[in-house]
Every structure is written in C-alpha cells, then in structure tokens.
Amino acid sequence: MSIILPEPGSDAKGAARPAEAPIYIPAEETPHLHKEYKGILRWLTTVDHKLIGVMYLWFAFFSAFAGGALAGGIRAQLALPILTDGTNATMGLNAGKALLSPELFNQFIGMHASFMIFFAIIPGFAGFSNYFVPLLIGARDMAFPKMNAFAFWLLIPSALLMICSFAFGSTGAGWTGYAPLSTRTYSPNIGVDMWIFGIHLAGVSSIMGAINFIVTMSTMRAPGMKWFKMPLFCWTVLIQSWMALIGTPVLAGVVTMLLTDRLIGTGFFDPARGGDPLLYQHLFWFYSHPAVYIMILPGFGIVSHIMASFSGKHVFGYKGMVYATAFIAIIGFLVWGHHMFSAGMEPWLRAYFGFMTMLIAVPTGVKIFSWLATLWGGSIRFTVPMMYALGFIGLFTIGGVSGVFLANVPFDVQVHDSYFVVAHLHYVLFGGSVMTILGGTYYWFPKMSGRFLDEKLGKIIFWCIFLGMNLTFMPMHWIGLAGMARRIYTYRPEFLDMNRLISCGYLLMLAGGIMLLGNILYTLVAKKRTAGNDPWGVNATQHTLDWETKSPPAPHNFDRLPKIV
C-alpha cells in the first residue's frame, strides 16, 4: 500500500477527470470551517472531530480519576474493615462504625463500575476513534459533525446525573442493578432513577457515535482505500460500532423497563405481578456482555498499530485479525448467559453458553499469536507506548486464560460472584482496555499536541501502573478461590492480609495516575512543539495516513486529499 498526495490544482473540483485520478479539494470547503471562535467558545461550539476527540479524552481521563477515587474508598474500607468471623452477635451494629457505611460502600462499588465503564473506557476509545478514524481513512471530518458534537455533550449531563445521584442515595444494587434489589421496594432512593437516566443519556450518545462511525467509514474512505486496505484500528472501531448499535438499545430498553417498574408500577420484574427477575438479567447481559468487547476491540486496534510501528514491521496476518475481530463480535452476542451460570437455567443452556464462551478463546488466541508473530523478527524500540503494548499482551493473556476457566461451567459455579471474577474482569478491562488507552495516549500524543510526553517519566509511570495493577488484581484470584465473595464491605479474618496487600497495589497505581496527569499537564504547558508529521519515524514501514498530516493536524486534516494505491 502506498499513499499519493496530489499537488494543489492538479484536479479542480467539478472538472472532468479520470475516475482513478487523485482528488484535490480546497481546504475552505471542509464542513466545520464556517465560523471559528476563540478560546473556550471554540471548544464549546466546535464540530471538528479532532477537538471533540480531545474533549472525549479529557472527559475520560477525569472520569477515570473519579472512578479511581471511588475505588480508593472501596480499598480503604477493605484495608481497614471491622472484621466478621461469623460469631459476632452484634455484627449488624458494627456496620455503623466502619469507614464507609454499608449503604455507601454499595453505592461506591456501583458507581465505580458505572463511571469506569460508561465515562472512562468507552469515551476514552471514543476519543481516539473520533480523532484518528477520519485521519486514518483520509477524510476531512466525520460524516455527521454536528451529531458527533451532540454525542459528546450528552455525556456531560449523563455524568452529572450520576455524580449528583450520590446526594440522593445512589444505586446500592451494583452497576448491574439487578431487579428486585433495584426496584422501588428495596431501593426507594431517587438516586437510582437518576442513575438510570444517566445510563439512558450515555446510551444515546453511544448509539449516535456508532452510527456516525459506521457511516463515516462506509462512505468517506479516501479513493483507493478498499475495505481491506483500511488500517486495523478503523476495523476494530467499525466492528465495535456495530456492536454498540445492536446492543445499546437493549440496555436502554431494560433500564427503561426498570424505570417504569419503579415509577409507574409495570411489574416487568415483579413475580407477584407476573414478571420475572431473571428477565432483567437476560436483557441486561445481552448488552453488557457485548459491552465487554465494545470496551476492548478498539484497544486491539491501537496496540496493533503500536506493535507494528515499533517493531518496524507490518501487522502479521492482517486479514486474519479482521476476521478474528468480527468473529469475536458475533460470538460475543451469543454468550450472555455465562454471567448467569448460577442463576438457574435449563441444563442444556448452561452447556451451550459454556461451549460458546470457550469458542471465543479461538479468535482471541489468533490475535495473541498474530501479535507475537508481528513482534517476532522485529527490531523493537522500547518506547513508552510499546511498553504498554507489550505489557498489554501479558496481562490480557492472563485475563483471557482466566476467562477460559470461567467458561468451564463447574469451575465457574465455584467462583461466580467471588473475587476471582473481580480479578478476571480487571485483568481484561485494566490489563486490556486501560493499558491500550494509555499506550494510545503516548503513541498519538505527539500527533494530537505536537509535543512528546516525557519518555523517562513515562517509563516510571508505566512500571508503577504495571506492577501496581498486578499487585492489586493477582491476589484477588486467590482470595476468590479461597471463598471471599465480591461486593462485601467486611470479610472473614483470614482474608485480611491479602486485602491489605491489594490496597497497597492500589496506592502504587494511584501514584502512577497522578504522575501521568502531571506529565500531560507539564508537557502541554512547558514543552515546545517539536513533533513533525511523523514524530516516531515509523511511516516508512507503516504507510498510515495519520502520520501524513501535520502535528497537530490542520482543521481540514489534509491539504490534499490522499489517494491510496
């Protein structure tokens, strides 16, 4: 694949030209150059995909800190609990003396997950998708720039609703919000309704974004960029968008049913009125299992770019990677029941969901092997983004293997709703999603800002986060197997040491996160713009369009729309 950038004036718009000839569109005709404001107004009114992408990233970054602060509350409580050994007659009374009250603890776990999922990881990837999909396919903007801006701004009231819900007693039913615990009878707080509206808005935003990406990639690829010339990151975003488009309406539906149960007494989930609590779980996981892939697929794309770039090679098995991603997405919709192995279902159905879940290991394995083959024979440069990508392979392999164990139904029944599951999901969502977001941040920061993040400090931050992450989540496997249930704010004395160790790991990650914020702010304020079009010097092998624009790109991205041959 090579890129041709036509000269200005070589092809005036409207003039007769051969079908295959390069196109030149003057910059003035790009959609968002209607009126440019300055300062804060520029950010508030922009429909430029790059500025929106940057806002998504900042939003995700601060949400991650908010979610991380909630995690800090959880870890503090679990490091200093009033222990229960099951013989204390006044256990319930002790609850009042704990660091966090049990009510608040349950709200913390629910909000930690809601924030990390809906406001940190998904918008984090939306930020990169917004910024780089148009660049990578050689487009001037997204297909629907105004809808793009609207999708972002919906997240602000959504997050505000969730934050404010704390004041009114937020959901104590976890982020899963299982009925009947989340119904009016057992959670009368108005905060739960606010939480549901928050999910609604985030869902609408997600659907808008998905439609926008699908249309953009379907119609606005540069001339000559056939589907199978599209970079892997675009493929993963395309497939992720289809998943979001199909799955999110189901989530919106199920929380709406919960809302009507709460507010107007429809009784969808109330057995006394012919409803079924299990219906909630089926509908909820029909979205929320695919959501796991919505939260990881773009990360697969990002690390593919990083690994190819810094090993000086092409991604191994490009088409295999695309097919594997699509296969993961399809199977991802057929396995929701593995979240419900202990909830009671037909015997053959448990076997079906178990086998289908195991099947996901095959395309996931193809991806791991293809990444290793990408690195094999390469000339690896250990830049910070590459370290995140390499760390990602190790952590995601661990998360994937524990996932295969969880597909084994008899084993899953043992560890279901225990800390083993907490360990597994954090290896996938932290070791997978967050590591790729951080890798992507370092990789594309020079493109987005024209400045390099400090590499030396970056390595210290990487080791803090990598070691802290393992220190936090590895022991959770063990206490889960030993018999510690999740979502409990106090536990048996035998788990005390491990929980304190885990809380130390949290502190290490927190240190990494704060240094990262410092690194970014320092770079933006104090460093000079030194990055050229191709700051990492990788495009001689990569031939991707993101490195063909200025750093940061001009508002219209490309002076000359490229042609791919």
Next chain:
Amino acid sequence: MFKDKDIRNLVAIWVVGTLLAFASAALVYSFYSPAAPGGSPTETSPITNWIFQPSTTVAEMVRVNTAWTVAVIFPFLFAPIITLLYIIGRFNEKNNPVPATFHEHLPLEVFWTIVPAVVLVAMAVPAYGVLRYMEKPPTKPDLVVDVVGAQFYWQYTLPKYDVTVTDEGDGKDPLVLPVDKAILLNGQSFQVNHAWWVPAFGVKFDVIPGRINTSWIRTKREGSYKGQCAELCGTLHAYMLIHVNVVPEKEFYQWLKKKGAKFPPEEQEYVAALLGEDVTATALATSTTTNH
C-alpha cells in the same frame, strides 16, 4: 524468514510452557488434603474450600476437573508470556537491527486456529461430564432441604421432619446435615436475589423470587462448614454468612429431635433404634412436656 536457532528456541519455549502447565496442574491436584491438619474443620477454623478440602462428591469432581483444565489451558498462559520475554530479549533494536519483512503465513494461521480449538474440546468434554453430574439430582434423595434467602438471614426447612432453623449469620443456629447422604437443596426467595454458597461443598445457586432453583450435594466429610451469600442483596449482604455442620447420622437425628422434629412413621423405628429412645409423636410430646 526465520533463523533456525530461533525456531528451535520457540519450540523449546512451548515445550517448557506445557511442562510448567502440567506442573501447575500437579500442584493444584496436590493441594488436596484428605485429612486436613487439625482434622475436620471446626466452628473456629478458617473457611475451607473445594480445592483443599472438597467435602462433597461434586466438589471432589470439580477439583479434579480444575486440575485437568489447568493442565490443558495453562500452556496458553505460560508459553505466550515466555515467548514475549524471548522476543523482548532477542528481537530488539540492539540484537536485531534490521526487522524482518514477513507479515503473513497462511498454514501457520490455520495451525494456531485449529490447535486451540482441539485443546478446548479436550477441556470441554470432561467439563460437560461434571456438569451433567451436577445437574442430575438423585431421584430419591435422602433428605430435602428448602433454602430460603431473606434480608438478611438464611432459613432452612426440612419438610420431611417439619423442622425450620434460621441462620442469622452468627452461627448460633447452623444447618445440620448428615454425612454421606444425598441431599436435595431447593432454593427460594421472597424478596431479593441471594446466592447460597459454601465453597467446600462445590455448590452455589441463586435464590430468586418467583422460582425454585434446585441443587444437590452428597456430603462426604464431617465438619463445620462456612459460606456466605454470593449475590448482592442489600446493605447487610456481607453479614449473610452461612454455617453448616455435617455430622454422623446419629447426631443428626439427635439434632432433629432437639429441634422438635416430627419423624415420619416409616422412620420412627429406625431412629428409635439408632438413638435408643422412642421417637413417636406421642413419646416426643411427653418428653417435651417433661423436659420443660
């Protein structure tokens, strides 16, 4: 495309990874301690689980199945990570200044699609066997226990004996089960979801309003077992602890008698012989009156 030495090392890595996996499986298998130090778990001993001290037939099967799963799946944990470390040491800027140019190899891709799929079958088939065993409750169980989860306590009813006990989470009134019997557990709830979980029994089932979830165990080992609610059920979820004592048959009947059981006529003679006491309804009524 490859230097022969690297290919040889790659093969060696996968062999080592597989051996490490088998070693891990052996380790998991060896965790089993038929007689734990200190004998059977008591009320004050730490929580026991199905890896170290499986106490039912199901838990025992899951333990063996888990060791097998470790053996077949852990090669895919160790080998990729060792390969990654090898790559980091071997294919970096210093040791390999000129990157290779290959980027596809169809037979290789087919190979690493098929082999994991075959390995998964080797994992899935035995897992299915265990699942079938879990899901086939005995048609004539020795004992039926109705388990009811409530905010925030567990209530057990033994319908055959008309006995109900309530475990408030403090262990003062535990459920008592006879050893070496097939026991059917019917889980119900009338408020919110809970999950009944005793790690040493290898059993966990949600209790959900509007339905009865059935599970079963065959107790194998006496002792005092601990568990806890495993589905978020509200503020005092952490205190919904479970206490089960598995005792010899005689002690079980003594416990039933103490709880004021109504023994069914066909069992009265047997129990009377076992306990050396009359357990007919009239006799129990008399003894209750005299005792109080």
